Amino acid sequence: MKLLRSLYLGNRFFLASGVIAACFIATFILGGYIVVPKVLFFIAGALVLTDLLLLYRTQKGMQGHRFTPEKLSNGDDNELRIYLENFYAFVVSVRVIDEIPHQFQRRDVSFYLQVQPGDNKTIRYYLRPVKRGEYSFGAVNVFVSSPLGLLLRRFTFSANKTVPVYPSYIQMRKYELLAISNRLTETGIKKIRRIGHNLEFELIKEYVSGDDFRTINWKATARKERLMVNHFQDERSQQVYSLIDKGRVMRMPFDGMSLLDYAINASLVISNIAIKRSDKAGILTFQDKVGTLVPASRTSNQMGRILEVLYNQKTAYRETDFSIVHNYIRRKITQRSLLLLYTNFESMYSLQRQLPYLQGLARLHLLVVIFFENTEMKNLIEQPAGDLREVYHKAIAEKFTLEKKQIVKELKKHGIQAVLTTPQQLTVATINKYLELKARGLI
Missing domain, CATH: 2.60.40.10 (Immunoglobulins)
Structure with missing residues (x-):
């Protein structure tokens, strides 16, 4: 047999x-x-x-x-x-x-x-x-x-x-290696010019494109016969929290993955980058109630804890309740922190419902709202219209796209940082925003 x-x-x-x-x-x-x-x-x-x-x-x-x-x-x-x-x-x-x-x-x-x-x-x-x-x-x-x-x-x-x-540990390692070798610009990470800097001196290094010319060390330049600049330390031990919305707005799929999984992958990468830059990283997940909180830390096992927590995230995609999140953060996160909020707004009305709670968080912390462009709408707009039906479809798509940009302006008007990005560029956009805020000395 x-x-x-x-x-x-x-x-x-x-x-x-x-x-x-x-x-x-x-x-x-x-x-x-x-x-x-x-x-x-x-x-x-x-x-x-x-x-x-x-x-x-x-x-x-x-x-x-x-x-x-x-x-x-x-x-x-x-x-x-x-x-x-x-x-x-x-x-x-x-x-x-x-x-x-x-x-x-x-x-x-x-x-x-x-x-x-x-x-x-x-x-x-x-x-x-x-x-x-x-x-x-x-x-x-x-x-x-x-x-x-x-x-x-x-x-x-x-x-x-x-x-x-x-969650995408391959992406995490990729950005970690690029950060160590100072090659982040190869993946679209911008070189941020510092508006101000901490006065704590760290080292003298060779000038590279994007460095502030005001920090040129002329004595070292004369000795080395090439431009040398003073390098100052960033503010360290700042708390960086990734707030992940697990509600129904994060269920939308792009390229086979849900917005929630894109947010989880980006949270893993930015947490690792923050720890490598001597900041403390933490995670908070929520939908109709608060799910998991990983307090911000930079201990040796913190990335392992974050990876396990993100792996075990489950959701029923219920309606998100920002009031519960607002009250929870006020009680649990007492030190001023950078809050990277991954969510999605499709209309101005959906933003107006949550705006009072976002303003409350922005008064206590540095809040960055990260939400998503609809790439299908963008593709529809770029295609030429063949008949009257497609003209109407394009007009509706342009209306939704314009409303996304208006949401960004509305958030900025109330002093809230905003990032509008495609799901594929989420990680790069998040890292750019983090580095920008660090360079501006806002955290």
């Missing part, structure tokens, strides 16, 4: 069977030459037995393993590898089918290759999850055929493995 479960018929087997059947039918109609299909039948039978012997004579003819990360990064391309090693004494043709988790809704993860005797191959492919949670992988099915190609033998490896999908 074990042999039968692993044995499959190849395309050449069906092709040979069809030819032999056609020969029998032809000799029945035409008469005579019955010996020809009989000879072909016995030859085919002998070849099938030979192929069976070739495939099953070696007990472990093919070994393999799927290498998956301990956790997958949400919204990023994660590399997976399948390792195969051929223990047969001949070249084998291999078809590999990987049973990936149902969340990907893909049934095309298959590969064709040939493996020389005693050789090994590594297959690399990428998966992009768009939701957090546990993903269950099935088996790696490897169908092996000999040079005869009449039969296939199936091998299975790495069955039933569960891998969690965490």
Whole structure:
């Protein structure tokens, strides 16, 4: 039974069977030459037995393993590898089918290759999850055929493995490395000119584009024969909280991911950047009630705590209650902090309902409201109208787009910082705003 479960018929087997059947039918109609299909039948039978012997004579003819990360990064391309090693004494043709988790809704993860005797191959492919949670992988099915190609033998490896999908730690590491090497400008992070700076001197460094020319150290410049500038320390140990709205306004999908997951990924990155710049990072989630609070800190295990909290966020996408958040923050966060509020407003009316609570937060803390452009509306506006219906659609889309810009002006009028960005540029826009506020000495 074990042999039968692993044995499959190849395309050449069906092709040979069809030819032999056609020969029998032809000799029945035409008469005579019955010996020809009989000879072909016995030859085919002998070849099938030979192929069976070739495939099953070696007990472990093919070994393999799927290498998956301990956790997958949400919204990023994660590399997976399948390792195969051929223990047969001949070249084998291999078809590999990987049973990936149902969340990907893909049934095309298959590969064709040939493996020389005693050789090994590594297959690399990428998966992009768009939701957090546990993903269950099935088996790696490897169908092996000999040079005869009449039969296939199936091998299975790495069955039933569960891998969690965490917020985008790949993005977090990317921006961390760029920040360490001072290459953030390569990803769109702006070089902010300082309006003022702390008087605490740190070091003298070579001038780079964007540095304040007023900080040039002329004595060091004369010694080094190139422009050198004084570098001053930023204010440190400031509290930076990411406030994540888990209400229904964050359910809207873009490129397969919800706005909530974009906000979670950006919160992870900005928390790491803040800690690297000696500030304290914290998290607060809410919808109709306050969910989770991670007090701001810069201890060694703070990023691990933030990562676990963001991974475990669940929501029913209920109506957001900003009054509860306002009262909670007044009680729990007593030190003046930078509050990065990730939410979404689609109309001026929705803003006016929450504006009194936002103003209350802005009086106690430095509040930055971060909300999203509707990229589908933007695409609709850019497309030429073909008929009267499309003209109306474009007019409505432009109305919504204009209202988003008016929301930004309304927030600024009440002394509230605002960032309007596309979901794809959320992380870069958030980091730019944080660096701008640090450079202006507002936190």
